[in-house]
Amino acid sequence: MTTNVASSFRITGWHVLFAVVAFFGVVIAVDATFLVAAYRSHPGQVSVTPYEDGLAYNRDVARHRAQLALGWSATAAQAPGGVAVQVADPAGRPVRGLVLTGLLRRPATEAGEIPLTFAETAPGSYFAPARPTTGAWDLEANAKNKPFKAERRLTWP
Known part of the structure; x- marks a missing residue:
């Protein structure tokens, strides 16, 4: 005989929204860190004049x-x-x-x-x-x- 144990956790729209926002937040934070590091190491200016x-x-x-x-x-x-x-x-x-x-x-x-x-x-x-x-x-x-x-x-x- 099989008994189904009901889980009290359900994925709702709020969970999905939080996961998507967290994912893109991490991606944007990593990109911003790399961008700042790249700009500080070489700002792209080859000549002063x-x-x-x-x-x-x-x-x-x-x-x-x-x-x-x-x-x-x-x-x-x-x-x-x-x-x-x-x-x-x-x-x-x-x-x-x-x-x-x-x-x-x-x-x-x-x-x-x-x-x-x-x-x-x-x-x-x-x-x-x-x-x-x-x-x-x-x-x-x-x-x-x-x-x-x-x-x-x-x-x-």
């Missing part, structure tokens, strides 16, 4: 177009005691009389930048003294008197 960076970008695009019109090419290499850069025109002739400045920086960090001032050692050949530490360095060489910029990655043993 985005408008000025945009203007500089437009100048860089114009400078790049002017450099393409020149058709110059550059090679760069580490040399004993520094960095050597050679600049040639489209016909392969050396480009003389440039006033080159530059910067060596690590690819992954802004720490340890080395400013460079190049001197023309031979027609189209420029040298800047530098003693970077071992590893990879990014070279950026800019001509002050012409729209020319060269970027290369160099590795010191």
Whole structure:
């Protein structure tokens, strides 16, 4: 013989309402916690001066177009005691009389930048003294008197 024991607990509409509100309350609280943690760790601001960076970008695009019109090419290499850069025109002739400045920086960090001032050692050949530490360095060489910029990655043993 089977006897049914009547339970005094019944799920009502109030129980369902409480469960749904509690479920979404937990989801919203967890999402809000993650959102605050993400915003505090990286607010999304890449630059402090985005408008000025945009203007500089437009100048860089114009400078790049002017450099393409020149058709110059550059090679760069580490040399004993520094960095050597050679600049040639489209016909392969050396480009003389440039006033080159530059910067060596690590690819992954802004720490340890080395400013460079190049001197023309031979027609189209420029040298800047530098003693970077071992590893990879990014070279950026800019001509002050012409729209020319060269970027290369160099590795010191």
